[in-house]
Amino acid sequence: MxxxxxxxxxxxxxxxxxxxxxxxxxxxxxxxxxxxxxxxxxxxxxxxxxxxxxxxxxxxxxxxxxxxxxxxxxxxxxxxxxxxxxQGIPVVIVENGTPVAKRLRSERMSIDDLRADARQHGIRDLADVEIAILETNGRVSFFTRSGRPEPPPDDPSPIM
Incomplete structure (x- = not known):
């Protein structure tokens, strides 16, 4: 026991x-x-x-x-x-191309880490991001101004 x-x-x-x-x-x-x-x-x-x-x-x-x-x-x-x-809740860390510094700090994520994640998704400039969400699994989802989410480069799903 x-x-x-x-x-x-x-x-x-x-x-x-x-x-x-x-x-x-x-x-x-x-x-x-x-x-x-x-x-x-x-x-x-x-x-x-x-x-x-x-x-x-x-x-x-x-x-x-x-x-x-x-x-x-x-x-x-x-x-x-x-x-x-x-499990936590998803957190919006970029709004209208601007990183939300307060939320990045609370999640202990640096702006350099955010930019690296954006580059891995093929995004050169955060200004192109309408919204980015730090998911509960630690990954970042990016939604660009085109209205479609940016898949990671190794994502096999087709882009419509």
Whole structure:
């Protein structure tokens, strides 16, 4: 039973950490951040199982994490208002070609990161962007003045 309690505590701690890190950071991890998350995973395993390497403990810990993940998904589907807390909400970061500095700061996203994302979508100048939205998964959606969203260059969908 102690393992289950530890797993629940660690699950919600990790959820809070990923929410605090910010979606722009989670969207594209650097090599250092990836290594950091791997090390954190090992530390979490040690905290949950307390060096108990038995198969039973591993299965129980993974099962608790899986059940909590399913419970959060079910809660989000059943009660849509919880999505803002558990997943976040999309944030408009460019309006009428002008970056919204306050929102960029609150999302810990630099103007250079925004411009790099725009270039990856084939947009040379932010003035051509009617609206840009930082999605809950950390990616940026750009809508140009033509009225059509700009697909990423590797997007296989045809442009109409």
């Amino acid at each position: 102690e393992l289950v309690v530890r797993a629940v505590i660690v699950f919600f701690f990790l959820w809070a950490v990923t929410r605090l890190v910010g979606r722009s950071t989670v969207g594209e991890l650097s090599t250092f951040q990836l290594v950091l998350f791997i090390v954190m995973g090992d530390l979490v395993q040690q905290g949950v199982t307390q060096q108990d390497y038995s198969v039973t403990s591993a299965v129980l810990a993974v099962g608790v994490f899986a059940l909590l993940t399913l419970a959060l998904s079910w809660t989000n589907a059943r009660f849509p208002r919880t999505r803002g807390v558990t």
